[in-house]
Amino acid sequence: MVLAVGAMASAGLLGAGGPVRAVWARAVRPRTVLLASPRSLCAGVERAIEVVETLLERYSGTDRAVFVRKQIVHNTHVVRDLESRGAVFVDELDEVPDGAVVVFSAHGVSPAVREEAARRGLEVVDATCPLVTKVHAEARRFAARRDTVVLVGHAGHEEVEGTLGEAPQATVLVQSPGDVAALRVPDPGRVSYLTQTTLALDETAEVITALKKRFPGIRGPGSDDICYATTNRQHAVQAVAARADVALVVGSGNSSNSVRLVELARRGGTPAYLIDDATGIRPEWVRDADVVGLSAGASAPQALVDEVIVALGGLGPVTVREHTTVTETVAFGLPAAVRSQ
Numbered sequence: 001m002v003l004a005v006g007a008m009a010s011a012g013l014l015g016a017g018g019p020v021r022a023v024w025a026r027a028v029r030p031r032t033v034l035l036a037s038p039r040s041l042c043a044g045v046e047r048a049i050e051v052v053e054t055l056l057e058r059y060s061g062t063d064r065a066v067f068v069r070k071q072i073v074h075n076t077h078v079v080r081d082l083e084s085r086g087a088v089f090v091d092e093l094d095e096v097p098d099g100a101v102v103v104f105s106a107h108g109v110s111p112a113v114r115e116e117a118a119r120r121g122l123e124v125v126d127a128t129c130p131l132v133t134k135v136h137a138e139a140r141r142f143a144a145r146r147d148t149v150v151l152v153g154h155a156g157h158e159e160v161e162g163t164l165g166e167a168p169q170a171t172v173l174v175q176s177p178g179d180v181a182a183l184r185v186p187d188p189g190r191v192s193y194l195t196q197t198t199l200a201l202d203e204t205a206e207v208i209t210a211l212k213k214r215f216p217g218i219r220g221p222g223s224d225d226i227c228y229a230t231t232n233r234q235h236a237v238q239a240v241a242a243r244a245d246v247a248l249v250v251g252s253g254n255s256s257n258s259v260r261l262v263e264l265a266r267r268g269g270t271p272a273y274l275i276d277d278a279t280g281i282r283p284e285w286v287r288d289a290d291v292v293g294l295s296a297g298a299s300a301p302q303a304l305v306d307e308v309i310v311a312l313g314g315l316g317p318v319t320v321r322e323h324t325t326v327t328e329t330v331a332f333g334l335p336a337a338v339r340s341q
């Protein structure tokens with residue numbers, strides 16, 4: 001599709017007739033693409049992908065398959081690519097043969113999943129992001145001091161499922177200030193909070209304010225649970241969206257941090273859209289835009305962003321400018337099980 005869009009423009013076919021061509025033809029104009037930086041892969045996602053790649057290489061040519069529980073990261077292109085190279089993605093461990101190699105995704109798992117893997121003799125390689133592991137450790141620590149642990153997060157998200165599983169009896173999930181108002185806890189003097197790593201900073205601040213009002217003695221994590229990558233990408237998308245006529249965010253629909261980027265740009269008053277790749281661009285979104293803000297969630301590879309720029313280039317000359325709000329230097333080492341062989 002990227003090439004098709006470019007080819008249509010360069011061949012001068014856009015105005016040649018037909019409703020589809022006419023729509024695209026009206027979108028042809030010079031544009032500036034304002035690239036948000038930081039964008040795209042974070043250290044936790046890079047590490048998780050490298051874990052799977054390393055294992056695929058290690059077991060290539062053997063009869064050992066590399067199983068991955070859940071999507072290694074929430075991006076359809078990354079998953080499809082690893083699948084094409086031999087990775088076998090499963091929803092639950094009962095789909096993995098006894099004794100096989102299984103990777104836990106970047107979003108983390110609950111202790112119950114670890115126990116099942118141990119019981120089954122599975123060879124586990126844990127690609128949980130260290131910043132998710134930090135939240136798990138806090139959940140255990142807060143529950144051990146007999147606090148009610150209030151987890152701010154989205155119900156059903158894999159990371160939340162994993163964190164809830166650390167202290168299921170002691171943890172309650174809230175998603176909004178309304179949920180905080182409805183909370184009933186055994187001892188209002190013994191309450192702590194945690195958050196999912198990929199939440200919107202502004203919305204989460206509202207929930208935490210409500211928690212502090214409701215439970216003045218509430219204790220939180222020593223450092224923010226919303227991770228550096230989420231924070232930086234949100235600041236960067238806000239900066240470019242404020243200067244753009246429309247914002248595009250590359251990412252998959254189940255990627256929490258990507259969806260948050262779109263919502264944030266919209267809350268700032270800029271129309272914004274989530275696209276899995278360049279084929280998702282609709283001409284009416286960019287037709288009247290002189291400046292297109294462009295970002296990508298922490299699980300969306302830069303190559304997809306490059307394809308979007310190529311596609312926009314098919315709709316007229318594009319000037320690409322990068323707007324950097326902060327420079328990231330974070331990197332995580334591979335898990336010992338991957339390093340050691």
Ligand code: SF4
Nearest residue numbers: 042044045129197227
């Ligand atoms: Fe880790 Fe944050 Fe990336 Fe999630 S978004 S994998 S918590 S660095």
